[in-house]
Amino acid sequence: MDERVPRRWWTGPFDVERLARTTVEGLCGAADELATSRGFEVTVGTTPELIAASFAAYENLRRDGRAPAVWAELSGFVAARDGWVRLHGNYPHHAAVIREVLGVDGRRGLERAASRWNASDLEEAITAAGGVAVAVRTRTHWEAHPQARAASDAPWSEVSDRGDRPGPGGPADRRPGRGAGHGGFEAADGHERGGRNLLEGVRVLDLTRVIAGPTCSQVLACLGADVLRIDPPQRPEILEQHLSTGMGKRSAEVDLRRDADRVRTLAADADVILTGYRPGALERFGLGTEALEAIAPQAVIVSLSAWGEGGPWGRRIGFDSIVQAATGIAVDCGTADRPGALPVQALDHASGHLMAARVLEALARSRACTIRISLLGAAHQLLSGPPPPEVEPAALGIPRVRLDSAVGTLDLVPPPLLIDGRTIERPVGDYGAADASWRG
Incomplete structure (x- = not known):
C-alpha cells in the first residue's frame, strides 16, 4: 500500500x-x-x-x-453516575436483559435508571445477566485493564x-x-x-x-x-x-x-x-x-x-x-x-x-x-x-x-x-429456507 x-x-x-x-x-x-x-x-x-x-x-x-434502522431503542451510549456506558440491545434477548436489570421499558426510563448506577457496576450487572454492556474507558484506563494486558502481545x-x-x-x-x-x-x-x-x-x-x-x-x-x-x-x-x-x-x-x-x-x-x-x-x-x-x-x-x-x-x-x-x-x-x-x-x-x-x-x-x-x-x-x-x-x-x-x-x-474489472455479486438466498446439507 x-x-x-x-x-x-x-x-x-x-x-x-x-x-x-x-x-x-x-x-x-x-x-x-x-x-x-x-x-x-x-x-x-x-x-x-x-x-x-x-x-x-x-x-x-x-x-x-x-x-x-441501524440501532435499536436500547442500544447506544447512556450516562451513568460517574461516566458513560455503551449498551447493545439490537437483538431481542439482549434488550430483554437490559430491561430486566434496569427495570425499564423504553429509552426515557433507561436514561433515568442508568444515571443512578456507577458505570462499572452497570457493565458488570448487565454482563452477568447475559446482556452486552461496557463502561466507556479512555485509552489510559483500557491499557491498565487486565484484558488489555492479557492481549497486549x-x-x-x-x-x-x-x-x-x-x-x-x-x-x-x-x-x-x-x-x-x-x-x-x-x-x-x-x-x-x-x-x-x-x-x-x-x-x-x-x-x-x-x-x-x-x-x-x-x-x-x-x-x-x-x-x-x-x-x-x-x-x-x-x-x-x-x-x-x-x-x-x-x-x-x-x-x-x-x-x-x-x-x-x-x-x-x-x-x-x-x-x-x-x-x-x-x-x-x-x-x-x-x-x-x-x-x-x-x-x-x-x-x-x-x-x-x-x-x-x-x-x-x-x-x-x-x-x-x-x-x-x-x-x-x-x-x-x-x-x-x-x-x-x-x-x-x-x-x-x-x-x-x-x-x-x-x-x-x-x-x-x-x-x-x-x-x-x-x-x-x-x-x-x-x-x-x-x-x-x-x-x-x-x-x-x-x-x-x-x-x-x-x-x-x-x-x-x-x-477482471467486474464485481462478484450473487443472489441473496431466503433466510432459513435451505436444507442443512451439502450440494452434490
Whole structure:
C-alpha cells in the first residue's frame, strides 16, 4: 500500500481508511494467489468506492428503497453516575436483559435508571445477566485493564498450521471443471462468471453472526464456494443484517440443543469452518475449535472472537461498538460532552476481510490451518497506527447492485473485489429456507 495516499473518505481522529485499504488489498492479494494456484488467469483488484461502501454495507442497504434502522431503542451510549456506558440491545434477548436489570421499558426510563448506577457496576450487572454492556474507558484506563494486558502481545490474526490438506476443493476435488471459463454460473447480464468461481467445489460451514463473520463468508460465497450458514431458530439473525451480507449463501436453521449431530456431520465434510460465537459457546455441542480439528482434520478452521480467547474477558460477548467503547476509541471520537464512534464499523469489516484473506491463503497453499482473529486486534491496529493525513475527505460514490429477493427489491453493496474489472455479486438466498446439507 502506498503510505502517501491521503485520507479522503471519512472524518475522525483515526486513519480508518488505512485500515480498510490494507485489509482489502490483503484480500486482493490472497485472491490472486488462490487464482494462480487453481489455474485461473484473472486480474484481481478493487476501488476506493467499493472499499468505502462495503465498510458500511448494512447502512448502504436499501430494501424497496428504504434504509434499515441501524440501532435499536436500547442500544447506544447512556450516562451513568460517574461516566458513560455503551449498551447493545439490537437483538431481542439482549434488550430483554437490559430491561430486566434496569427495570425499564423504553429509552426515557433507561436514561433515568442508568444515571443512578456507577458505570462499572452497570457493565458488570448487565454482563452477568447475559446482556452486552461496557463502561466507556479512555485509552489510559483500557491499557491498565487486565484484558488489555492479557492481549497486549496477541497478533490480530494467529495462524496455526496443522499440515497438508487434500486438493483445493476437498478430498474429491469437487470442481466440475478447471480454469477460467468453467464456472457454470450465469450472471444477471448473461455473462459467465468464469474466473469469479475461484472457490467452486469448496464447502464452507458458516457458524457466525452479525457482521464480521458473515462478511467473510459472503466473500467466499461470491467467489463460488458452497456456503451454508446455520442459525438457531430460537434466536434468528436480524433480517437486514442477513440481507446485507447474504450474497451467494444458503441459510438454514438448526437447533443445536436437539440436532448438533447434524452440524457435526456437516463439519466433517467441510473444507472451511467459520465460528463466531462467544468462545466456549459451541463446546457443549461438540463444536468447539479443538473438537472441530478432530472432526474435520482437512478443514481450514477460523475462530472469531471479540476480545481474544485469553484473559478475563476471553469468553465474554462483544460487538464492534462495544470494543470501541472499552478501548478508548469512543472517547477519542467524541467530544468533551459525549463519547462518539468510528464513521463505520471498521473493526467488524476489517476483521471479516482479514478472515477471508487468511482462508484463501490456506486454500491456495493446500494447508489445514486453525486461524484465530479478534475484534480487539483490529482496535489495537487503529490505536497503534499513525494519525490520518491532514487533508479534507472527499465524498465517494456508493456502488450498489440491484437484486430481487423474496422480501423485496434489494440495492446492495457487493464485496470489495473486482475480478477482471467486474464485481462478484450473487443472489441473496431466503433466510432459513435451505436444507442443512451439502450440494452434490
